[in-house]
Amino acid sequence: MKFIPLNLSGAFLIKPEPIEDERGFFVRTFCKDEFEKHGIEFSCVQCNLSYNRKKGTLRGMHYQAPPHEEAKIVWCPRGAIYDVIVDMRPHSATLKKWHAEELSAQNRAMLYVPKGFAHGFVTLVDETEAGYMMSEYYHEECARGLHWDDKEIGIKWPVAVTSISRQDASR
Numbered sequence: 001m002k003f004i005p006l007n008l009s010g011a012f013l014i015k016p017e018p019i020e021d022e023r024g025f026f027v028r029t030f031c032k033d034e035f036e037k038h039g040i041e042f043s044c045v046q047c048n049l050s051y052n053r054k055k056g057t058l059r060g061m062h063y064q065a066p067p068h069e070e071a072k073i074v075w076c077p078r079g080a081i082y083d084v085i086v087d088m089r090p091h092s093a094t095l096k097k098w099h100a101e102e103l104s105a106q107n108r109a110m111l112y113v114p115k116g117f118a119h120g121f122v123t124l125v126d127e128t129e130a131g132y133m134m135s136e137y138y139h140e141e142c143a144r145g146l147h148w149d150d151k152e153i154g155i156k157w158p159v160a161v162t163s164i165s166r167q168d169a170s171r
Contacts, residue, residue, distance in 0.1 A: 001028060003038045003112075008087045008094050010114035012038065013101055014073070018108070027108065030073065030133065040112060042071055046134040052079075052123045056162030059130075060120010061146040061171075063088055069115035070136035079128025080104035081121040082158050086146060089116035098155050103130075118146050120168075122157055145171040 002015040018025035028034075035042050050059060061084070064070045074083055084100045102124070103109050113119050121130060146153065148161065148168060 001031065001034050003034075006099050008085065008097060008099050008117070009092065011085055011099065011117065012040070012112040014110040014112055016108050016110070029075070029110065035112075042073065042112075042133075042135055044073075044133040044135065045137055048132045048134065050130045050132075052128045052130070052163075053126065054163055055123050055126050055128075056159050057123045057128070058120065058148055058157075058161045058164045058168065060084065060168065061086060061118040061148055061150075062120060063116070063118040063144050064136060064139060064142040065144050066142070068136050068139040068142040070134050071115045072113040072119060072135070073110055073133040074103065074113060074119065074121075075108070075110040075131050076103040076105060077129050077131055078105050079126070080106070080124040081128060081130055082124055083111050083121045083130075084119070084155055085111065085113050086118040086153055086155075087116070088118050088144075088146075092116070096153055098153055100155070118144075120148060122159055122161060124159060147171045
């Protein structure tokens with residue numbers, strides 16, 4: 001796996017390195033030792049999958065406040081997403097700065113989202129799935145979010161948002 005540090009401290013784009021032959025390929029998507037070599041302590045307690053019927057479906061921008069902050073590893077096993085993270089760590093030099101990556105079934109890239117970051121995505125094609133490995137259980141009392149179109153943060157979404165939950169739209 002290749003770990004590419006991003007402009008937000010602690011966040012990484014992870015590019016798995018498939019081994020291919022006539023049968024197809026084999027690829028490692030998680031290795032505790034590899035993550036630790038890059039300074040990432042990650043223990044998965046929950047895995048989630050979201051299915052999205054239509055291009056332009058937006059989910060986000062979500063995070064959990066202390067004491068239940070969560071780190072995530074996000075990938076896209078089917079379709080394509082524009083995946084966005086926002087640094088919400090109060091004392092960070094990059095507070096409220098954002099970064100985005102296209103994750104797709106074709107590029108097999110993953111995004112490591114550190115604790116203290118908001119996360120969301122918009123689907124770039126119909127019939128898209130996004131997977132998440134989570135370091136913390138969901139705690140409703142710690143659930144937080146940002147408005148997907150917050151003017152102060154200024155995320156540049158590459159497609160029109162055509163579907164969003166009431167909760168995400170009203171943040």
